[in-house]
Amino acid sequence: MENNYKEIHQSAIVVDLHNDYMEERINHPEYRLFANDKHHTDVARLKKGGVNVQFFVIWTRPDDYKNHFARAIKLIDILNHDIDECNGEIKLAGNYSDILSIVDSKKIAAVVCLEGGQLIGRNVNNVNRLYERGMRYLTLAWNYGTEWCGGANDENSKGITEFGKQVIDRLNELGVMIDVSHVNKKSLEDVLNYTDRTVIATHSGAYDVNESKRNLSDEHIKEIARRGGVIGSVFYPYFLNNTDKATIKDVLKHINYIAELTGNVDCIALGSDFDGIDITPAGLENVSKFPNLTQALVNEGYTEDEIIKILGANALRVFKNICG
Ligand SMILES: [Zn+2]
Numbered sequence: 001m002e003n004n005y006k007e008i009h010q011s012a013i014v015v016d017l018h019n020d021y022m023e024e025r026i027n028h029p030e031y032r033l034f035a036n037d038k039h040h041t042d043v044a045r046l047k048k049g050g051v052n053v054q055f056f057v058i059w060t061r062p063d064d065y066k067n068h069f070a071r072a073i074k075l076i077d078i079l080n081h082d083i084d085e086c087n088g089e090i091k092l093a094g095n096y097s098d099i100l101s102i103v104d105s106k107k108i109a110a111v112v113c114l115e116g117g118q119l120i121g122r123n124v125n126n127v128n129r130l131y132e133r134g135m136r137y138l139t140l141a142w143n144y145g146t147e148w149c150g151g152a153n154d155e156n157s158k159g160i161t162e163f164g165k166q167v168i169d170r171l172n173e174l175g176v177m178i179d180v181s182h183v184n185k186k187s188l189e190d191v192l193n194y195t196d197r198t199v200i201a202t203h204s205g206a207y208d209v210n211e212s213k214r215n216l217s218d219e220h221i222k223e224i225a226r227r228g229g230v231i232g233s234v235f236y237p238y239f240l241n242n243t244d245k246a247t248i249k250d251v252l253k254h255i256n257y258i259a260e261l262t263g264n265v266d267c268i269a270l271g272s273d274f275d276g277i278d279i280t281p282a283g284l285e286n287v288s289k290f291p292n293l294t295q296a297l298v299n300e301g302y303t304e305d306e307i308i309k310i311l312g313a314n315a316l317r318v319f320k321n322i323c324g
Contacts, residue, residue: 005291
């Protein structure tokens with residue numbers, strides 16, 4: 001048992017769909033990806049945690065900028081710079097074959113993703129520009145959405161506008177995954193009604209386990225699963241159990257619930273939100289701790305095949321289908 005989980009973790013391609021390194025990097029300019037023992041993320045700890053594919057989030061607080069698109073480009077430049085400082089240990093990936101070749105060469109694949117429709121600005125062609133800079137998923141809204149898509153803290157009646165539909169069309173044309181974490185209920189329903197494509201929720205839990213606005217209803221979990229999408233298991237204690245203290249067992253509660261609800265683990269992935277959360281569950285304090293989750297999944301009775309899917313194969317399946 002003891003070694004078994006290490007072997008499983010080693011053999012899996014571990015994919016974390018949501019890491020906010022860039023937020024901490026901007027708040028603390030001395031904090032760098034190539035070497036750091038602060039916050040949650042750096043190369044050494046990613047390696048220790050067996051992370052093979054890391055999605056790096058570009059995000060802006062809606063009130064902070066007039067031109068969010070320009071800020072997004074600037075942040076992508078900074079991320080590229082920080083990756084360049086890592087001496088080839090981390091490499092940007094734009095498609096599935098990039099990921100496989102980077103992982104084969106024992107390096108970490110980085111994928112750029114954007115959190116919040118404000119980053120698009122009011123010009124749908126900015127979606128193309130961000131795609132060219134590596135964006136492979138867009139979280140349609142953050143907690144406070146835009147005029148075209150409601151976020152979790154917006155009024156419930158706020159849905160997707162015509163411009164929002166244009167953004168969705170463009171994402172679908174280019175092969176960018178649509179992330180519905182943070183999106184309010186009405187907008188999520190509008191998205192599901194407007195497009196029949198696979199969607200993902202990169203860092204959310206199950207509402208029936210913990211009644212947080214950031215968690216998904218049974219109906220939406222089942223629909224995301226039916227479309228072949230994934231839900232990234234989030235580690236934020238308040239989303240897990242509505243307190244500031246959580247353990248790996250709380251993460252498992254959401255995983256177990258979703259597996260039981262959908263009948264299998266095919267829609268379950270990882271979306272830690274490391275460096276975007278100020279508190280973490282005991283045992284999952286930073287990116288080096290992912291093996292502890294694998295150990296817990298083994299102890300919970302999940303099969304090797306199921307664990308490999310949860311750790312990354314499910315997320316890669318969607319990435320390959322949508323991003324190519
Ligand atoms: Zn988030």
